[in-house]
Amino acid sequence: MSLAPPHPLLRRLFDAAVASAQPALCVPPHLPAPGSLGRGRLIVVGAGKASAAMAQSVERHWDGALSGLVVTRYGHAVPCERIEIVEAAHPVPDAAGLAAAQRILQRVQDLSEDDLVLCLISGGGSALLPLPLPGLTLADKQAVHRALLASGASIGEMNCVRRHLSALKGGRLAAACHPARVLTLLLSDVPGDHPIDIASGPTVADPTTCEDALAIVRRHGIALPPAVREVLESGAGESIKPGDPRLVRAQTRLVAAPQQALEAAAAVARKAGYAVHILGDALEGEARDVGKVLGGIARQVAERGQPFTPPCVLLSGGETTVTVRGDGRGGRNVECLLSLALAVQGHPRIHALMADTDGVDGQEEIAGATLGPDTLTRAWAAGLRPADHLARNDGHGFFEALGDEIRTGPTLTNVNDFRAILIEAADPSPP
Structure with a gap:
């Protein structure tokens, strides 16, 4: 031969x-069954380089009503009719990503237990959801992102630090959706396919701590803005931990992986x-x-x-x-x-x-x-x-x-x- x-x-x-990991192929099998919402609404949110294509696949395979917003990297948008697509910067976040993250948080406020939040997450979401914790600024987040990218830290280490500086990551997005159900579809870009490390885990509990984040900073000699160091040293950046009742109705499904x-x-x-x-x-x-x-x-x-x-x-x-x-x-x-x-x-x-x-x-x-x-x-x-x-x-x-x-x-x-x-x-x- x-x-x-x-x-x-x-x-x-x-x-x-x-081709094997295209959202058009891997998203539809994981969508909720038709009629499963009852009286509830379907709200679609998400972030990542593949999130717009994931949103397009949802629209094409969901006959009922829906609304939503996802943020993707500049140049990665695709046409959608019912889900708003916003583009922002990656790997260093920008003001467009900050504004989109704020609007996503607003979208999931005041939901009922009948509602379902469909969260579409892929790699790149960490930079595209840069909403900081109180006391931090976008400039602080940008400085940390640049330092992490140049440090040689692993993706798991970088995301541990990011989770403890974010108003959405480390389970905070899912907590904000409570009491609604949350179904997260994950397209993995991380070694091991751990949900906590895909876009820094906005809808899953985080067992790591601020002290873990500080240990990573020390290990790689990363200089932190004063406000960032204060958030970590004070423990104000603690994320949502396993067992938190606000995450009881949150589920994740891995739809594509390396x-x-x-x-x-x-x-x-x-x-x-x-x-x-x-x-x-x-x-x-x-x-x-x-x-x-x-x-x-x-x-x-x-x-x-x-x-x-x-x-x-x-x-x-x-x-x-x-x-x-x-x-x-x-x-x-x-x-x-x-x-x-x-x-x-x-x-x-x-x-x-x-x-x-x-x-x-x-x-x-x-x-x-x-x-x-x-x-x-x-x-x-x-x-x-x-x-x-x-x-x-x-x-x-x-x-x-x-x-x-x-x-x-x-x-x-x-x-x-x-x-x-x-x-x-x-x-x-x-x-």
């Missing part, structure tokens, strides 16, 4: 992963004739460290046939982090891929693609990039120094100069990072 060419196949794997995206890609690779090995859907750590480790594994497969025999594809997902040390244009996927390139040193049978399923790696409108055996050779011929680009966190600058970047535009979903390494078989030895 002849095998598909590496680079077109890698792109098909990425496209299959993205694992199903990896499995969709795996099916395409197998059909193309490659063995597939999923290394994990929750890989974390410094992006450049993960890239170096994956490069070592790829070389062992290519040169020793261990632990897998080529030809094969190695798939992984999760969310790496980047400790910003330079002034380059970077994202965690291109940083990981550039580190992999340096680790495999142009091995003739190793190809790779790394990209974010939402179409945005870091703060650039670039999803990621591809790597081939000639990547470093072409870079050196163009006068590029790959190690210098890595040191400056300039993965986008590097791959863009080579024409190897991946641009998708908004994909309208978000199931985190997608990494595929394709390892070809060695040519048969001559007789």
Whole structure:
């Protein structure tokens, strides 16, 4: 059986992963049954890069009355007739996100026990719901977001801090909906798919504390605005805890996650004739460290046939982090891929693609990039120094100069990072 060419196949794997997590496909099976509301109203709220597409899917599959508002990233809106779509900034929040968060809180005031709040949450919601606790300002939240993004903190650590500074996260949105029922549909972009870490858990109880948040701040040497430090040290930022009676009628359903995206890609690779090995859907750590480790594994497969025999594809997902040390244009996927390139040193049978399923790696409108055996050779011929680009966190600058970047535009979903390494078989030895 002849095998598909590496680079077109890698792109098909990425496209299959993205397609598997489209809200039009994964939201409808989880909607309430027709007629289940009785006399109650359906109020739709939400936030995240996929929230507008989720809202559109709700409208198309719900025949009864509804109203609502969701906030998504600039450029990620889709047309809706009954649910208002607001765009705001990500990853650093802005005034549009603040105003939208205030209006969402107003929408869920004075509800009855007959009403149902359908909350549509996907990755990116932490920045898109920046309503601060009393005593804090949007400028305070922006400063904390910037510091967290540059610190190298994991997504779980970042969201722990965010939950204790927010008027909506850490279960506060669900508490505000009481006594209405709350059904949250989650599109996961976090390792482990923990609801508390998807958009910082606006509708689920939070077992962490202000002291936990302070420990994270100390661990990463994050400078806090004075008002933020006061909120954490005083305990005024405590979130809604497990057992709170206001959350008794709140339910969550996971509608899409990184694992199903990896499995969709795996099916395409197998059909193309490659063995597939999923290394994990929750890989974390410094992006450049993960890239170096994956490069070592790829070389062992290519040169020793261990632990897998080529030809094969190695798939992984999760969310790496980047400790910003330079002034380059970077994202965690291109940083990981550039580190992999340096680790495999142009091995003739190793190809790779790394990209974010939402179409945005870091703060650039670039999803990621591809790597081939000639990547470093072409870079050196163009006068590029790959190690210098890595040191400056300039993965986008590097791959863009080579024409190897991946641009998708908004994909309208978000199931985190997608990494595929394709390892070809060695040519048969001559007789």
